[in-house]
Amino acid sequence: MSLTEINEFLASGEINRPGLFPHLDQLERASFIFEVDFGLKTFPTEPGIISIRGPRQYGKSTWLERELRQSIIDFGPASAFYLNGDDILERDRLEQAIQKLLPAFSKQAAVRRLFIDEITAIPNWEVVLKKLSDRGHLGDILIVTTGSNATDLRRGFERLPGRKGKLDRTNYFFTPIAYKEFHRVCHSTLGTNTLAAYLLSGGSPIACAELAEQHFLPEYLIELTRDWIDGEIMRADRSRVSLYNILQVLFKFGGTPVGQAKLAREAGLANNTVAKGFITILHDLGVVIHCYPWDADKQIPILRKPSKFPITNLLAAVTYFPRRLRSIDDFHALSFQEKGIWIEWAVAQELFRRMAIRSEQMLKPLIFWQNKSHEIDFVYSPEHFLEVNYGKSSALEFSWFAHQFPQKQLTVINTRSFSTDQISGITLEEFLLSPDCCLSADKV
Template sequence: TGRIDERGVFPHLDRLKNVPYVFDLDFGLKELPEEPGVMLVRGARQYGKSTWMEGAIKQTIRSFGPGSAFYLNGDFISDENALTQAIQETSALFPAETGVRRLFIDEITAVKNWQKALKRTLDAGELDNVLVVTTGSRATDLMRGTERLPGRKGRLARTNFIFTPISYFEFSRVCGSILKEDTLSAYCLAGGCPVACAEIAKTGSLPAFIIEMIRDWIFGEFAADGRSRVSLIHVLECIAQRGGTPFGQYKLTKEAGLANNTVAAEYIRILTELLCVGRGFFWDPGTGVAVPRKPEKYHFINVLAASVFHPLSPRTPGEFKAMPSQVLGQWYEWVVAQELWRRAAITGKDMPEMLPFWQSKEHEVDFVNDSTMFIEVKYGQSSPVEFAWFTHAFPGKRLLVIHNGHFDAKDVKGITLEEFLAEGN
């Protein structure tokens, strides 16, 4: 109808009016194109995709008039046939005089075989001159679905986006004056999830409803895939306890009590699809590529999920800072992994969840970022003397050491975690 300012039309936006902490969401899509095509935005549940979509719908109607935007919710569509019918009925509602037409489909991956419905309506010409904007929480499902739409996504410069956590810079801008010296620890717990960030700034802790919300989402996704909740908890505990240590799927199978390596691989696959866990393959300096056949690292790239499932269950900045230094070192590495993934996702890099590392018998580098920047994460104070070997091992390369201090030597520079995160504004 175009009555976009009435209460109840955009419930997520309505709720923001009563929230004391509101964050700018930047995931690399500044504005929607006016051209037709298909765009796909994937990201974890409860990270603000639906709120962003409501804002995009409202802005579309404000800019191009009533009838320029329509909305479907995949959570309430039973199957591909129902989705096909809904798209057909909705696409027929665009007024003939409307130049810009946008159809928004939230959580399309909740509909089994959704890509068939989209392909069917695209091939029938029912979405000609329409920009279809979809969101989904299963990353690989959305990616595989788009791969089955060759030549059907229009001529857009970019069609795939990942809805990333808010940056530390944004969190500090909004909440730093309240949290003060606890700002970094609070971010390490909330992990850039907008609702968790707002709650920890408001109450000083991660409330129970946030914990249950994330647990229910992840448990629900695994249950839908026919996986065991107990086995999932064991896998997550194994990842948490191993921290940044490389280990193979055989060891994961044994320690998590799984049936075999194939089952272990499936649990890791789903966690990766849900954008909860990133994978670190060994980087071969001879070939300059990651080698998936060796033991690998598993990083939480959704740090809030680490807070939810870690055996120590930290809920406040004070509890976080009181954890053993070994655990804090592991946690800092996860925060860096999430930030590297976040930056790569915003720029549109393929498979940003792949985070290679390098290791020899004597030394290790936590992250090899595009073969140009090597990153080592330490908790506590380090010195350039510890990394004198690096110049000989990798002449002409630079090593960034993230620790609790500063130094700047030949080919090796040390900065704090807070400084590293603040660079990603």
């Protein structure tokens, strides 16, 4: 269905037309349906501009169609319209499309909304919104944009100061499905394989459903993920071969700190500037996040020392991992070391997910602590540290922590539970199922 046809039906209020909301149609036929929570609890009625960024195949378009349909139900025909950046692709065409829709809004609509899916497919989209806003054309409209490239959205919003309205929050990252939600929907089907399936899915609703129903990841989903990441790399005029090399080095080092000069050398790149460029793109896609060493005295990240680069999109890790991972059995067949790395990435993804929901700085780096003798994987807050160990641990192994950090707390994610005054042990599943409030609220 063309954009013109879609908006004609929205203008007339004919929202039950077959094919009008294709993602919602697919959802009705799905065997497993997941609730989405990325921090937008109540949809605003005030005008402004909202950006929602996040990976492909994680449900942004399905969510957008649901909110678009609900807008027509709540506020009447011609109260909301729809555009898709994948269909428009050019800045001038975007401006023309918006100007065409502006007179079509109903005078009776108490709330007016324009939903633009995948706006980041349009180069310099922010110029159009700035121009129309400065002319006063968008003053009573809520513009809701989604995109799969955080670079464009972040830089675009930097060029829209004072034009985003008076909304309490304007930036959102579309997070993976929480393990708690996956467990609620799929545990009765997957049983003891529930956690392994989630670690393969990365929290992608499509991957979650496929693993619950078929117990393996279909190849089309892997290709869609690869096409999305490769496409963004090529749009930045970068080499896919270099991307592959960079990712293989990240897989190799896992949770070990590495400097960008060494990263470039190991990946066969010209210099550390080239390596930094690839890391920046992967970071803005939400695939990789910086994890800097932390100065406990000054309580700041140390930018000059080697960093970790944990994967924060486990489905992307599956896509490029040197071993073929498609089924739950494939995951169980990973080596002890590989599982340890994967679990550390799972914790990084969960920390990233929780930060995004809390509306902290978008794509904020993580931090870790180390000295000459010891290392802690994540500093969750100045008062609370997280260590990830695949296998059994005990409080005795970390007796040094109480001397190094009196009055501070350490949670060790491992395969057994234990508790002392300062050190506690929980399993990965317990961590993923726990509410965020179980950890210190004072974040770094």
